[in-house]
Amino acid sequence: xxxxxxxxxxxxEPGESLKISCKGSGYSFSSYWIVWVRQRPGKGLExxxxxxxxxxxxxxxxxxxxHVTISADRSISTAYLQWxxxxxxxxxxYYCARLGDGYDxxxxxWGQGTLVTVSS
Amino acid sequence: xxxxxQSPATLSLSPGEGATLSCRVSQSVSGYxxxxxxxxxxxxxxxxxxxxxxxxxxxxxxxxxxxGADFTxxxxxxxxxxxxxxxxxxxxxxxxxxxxGQGTRLEIK
Numbered sequence: 418x419x420x421x422x423x424x425x426x427x428x429x430e431p432g433e434s435l436k437i438s439c440k441g442s443g444y445s446f447s448s449y450w451i452v453w454v455r456q457r458p459g460k461g462l463e464x465x466x467x468x469x470x471x472x473x474x475x476x477x478x479x480x481x482x483x484h485v486t487i488s489a490d491r492s493i494s495t496a497y498l499q500w501x502x503x504x505x506x507x508x509x510x511y512y513c514a515r516l517g518d519g520y521d522x523x524x525x526x527w528g529q530g531t532l533v534t535v536s537s
Numbered sequence: 538x539x540x541x542x543q544s545p546a547t548l549s550l551s552p553g554e555g556a557t558l559s560c561r562v563s564q565s566v567s568g569y570x571x572x573x574x575x576x577x578x579x580x581x582x583x584x585x586x587x588x589x590x591x592x593x594x595x596x597x598x599x600x601x602x603x604x605g606a607d608f609t610x611x612x613x614x615x616x617x618x619x620x621x622x623x624x625x626x627x628x629x630x631x632x633x634x635x636x637x638g639q640g641t642r643l644e645i646k
Binding site for chain 2: 450452454460461462463464467474476478479512514516517520521522523524525527528529530
């Protein structure tokens with residue numbers, strides 16, 4: 418069974434750093450690209466970036482370039498999303514999702530989401 | 538930047554009725570348009586990919602279509618479990634970049 422399991426909820430203060438994770442199982446992690454998606458409270462979905470775990474190719478949305486870092490460790494089948502300095506506006510649920518090659522690279526499996534709350 | 542505009546923002550219908558949700562794309566795109574369903578407290582779920590193809594396990598009452606820059610998700614006869622938020626999503630060619638619409642909330646009337 419394909420699963421993406423994300424790390425737990427985080428509460429941080431502005432200016433703090435954070436790294437959240439997304440662990441894949443039930444499939445060849447290196448063979449499927451992973452995206453990160455933000456969902457602010459009561460809002461729609463926003464694509465943040467994509468990574469190919471097999472060769473670590475990364476592409477960021479212009480809206481997120483320079484503010485977050487995406488990475489992956491294929492040896493432990495895990496993708497990461499990190500911030501060096503959080504802002505209150507980063508408060509959101511963050512999802513990882515897999516690009517499904519059987520679905521023409523639509524997002525076929527999603528993590529359960531990680532709630533990040535940034536507040537002083 | 539490709540912008541996806543979903544309408545209406547909220548759609549109020551009763552079980553058994555049909556629903557049509559729209560997604561207009563700002564630029565001419567290929568057929569890489571998908572629809573997702575999201576229930577409260579849950580991650581999105583893939584319903585439709587490549588405009589009109591149902592993902593595994595998706596009931597046949599869900600269908601997708603296209604007329605030029607306007608894409609539609611149709612639910613032929615609403616079941617109670619269909620009341621949720623629906624997102625459209627476009628992908629460019631390769632390497633992939635994604636854009637989402639702002640979502641349509643389908644609520645019980």
